[in-house]
Amino acid sequence: MEGLTINPVALFMQAGPVGKFVMMLLAAASLWCWAIIIEEIILIRRLRGAIAEAHEKGESDLLAPVIAEGRRAQSLRVPGESVGERRARIVETMGRAARKVLVATEGGLPNLAIVSSLAPFVGLFGTVWGIMTSFAGIAESQDTSLAVVAPGIAEALAATAFGLAAAIPAGFAFNRLGGSLAHTGESLGDFVEEKAISFVAAEAPAAPAPLAEAA
Template sequence: MNSIGLSPLALFLQAGVVGKGVMTLLLLVSVWSWALILQIWLSGRRLSAAVTAARGDEEAVLVAGILEAGARAQTVRVATETHADRRLRIGESMARAARALLLEAEGGLPSLAAISSTAPFVGLFGTVWGIMSSFASIADAHDTSLAVVAPGIAEALAATAIGLAAAIPASVGYNRLSAAFSRVSADLDCLVQERADRLAAAGGPAAVKEAA
């Protein structure tokens, strides 16, 4: 009876063409998901640090675009505008820049969600194919012994395991990073509101534009 190696490399080498394709795809997806997790985590850390620095009136290059959007909105004065309207307009300008920055920083989250939801099904496809191979082996050999069905079953279970290995980190990473970015978003909103209050109350020369 041929022995079945249980190491990942042995299971890969013993799999058929379709099984190898599924395993290779899932391996690449797993590496991609870990790269996305690291990239998004670092982006979140940098953005969180920048927001904290900006709220403490320290220089923060990463959120400079948001502050510049508020400064540009401050230089526009509408003759009939109240203080509340001026504050709202400045806040909206900064909020648009903040949303763009958040979208850029968390850009890989949808990909993580897609990996976590689709990788198990890709692995399931490999599982079904491995079981079909086992039945085909039984039909060819006219034998139901373990030596006949073991290679196909091993291929099927290996595809399932690799699919879960790709999906679980992506799912955990997505949930944890989403929660982290929710906190960063709340801090960023506080920064926008604080600066909008400050800029709306500040005086200084401005170009006056009449309301349309």
């Protein structure tokens, strides 16, 4: 294996055109995944902070559209509507707005699943191509020595490693961030329920004051 250096840059430089293309594609996918991961962490934390602020103060800039939809539903009068039906209608209206906030927070999260599932196969393509290169070298030189097959095998294994380097963080982050977003969505749903109840309670007639006892 003389002349063959085992590090990502050297393996990339020693690979053939197809191997280089596969490695560049997987490296770009890996960088893209890390950008999505960082962005998603920021968005989820921002939404969690907005929910906590809304619970504490009743208002939040990020959740302003959700609260505004609740107020709009509160101002709408439906003849013969019971208190329970009114609350359910407000919850449904706010829930639609809340789902838009969740979709915006989701951002590029589904793309992590795509990279996680496709990157190993792209790496496998590079692996197969590297092995084919090794066989072609054997056929051309009529020699099965390690010096002949090593470059192709190294290229094949490097493509596999690049594929795993992109797929593993993407798969792990997709599951962890997806679970975190689901919990955040539940908290947002709880806020919608509580806010709808407060809208209905704000309109409830005050209980009559007890009559003073006769002296």
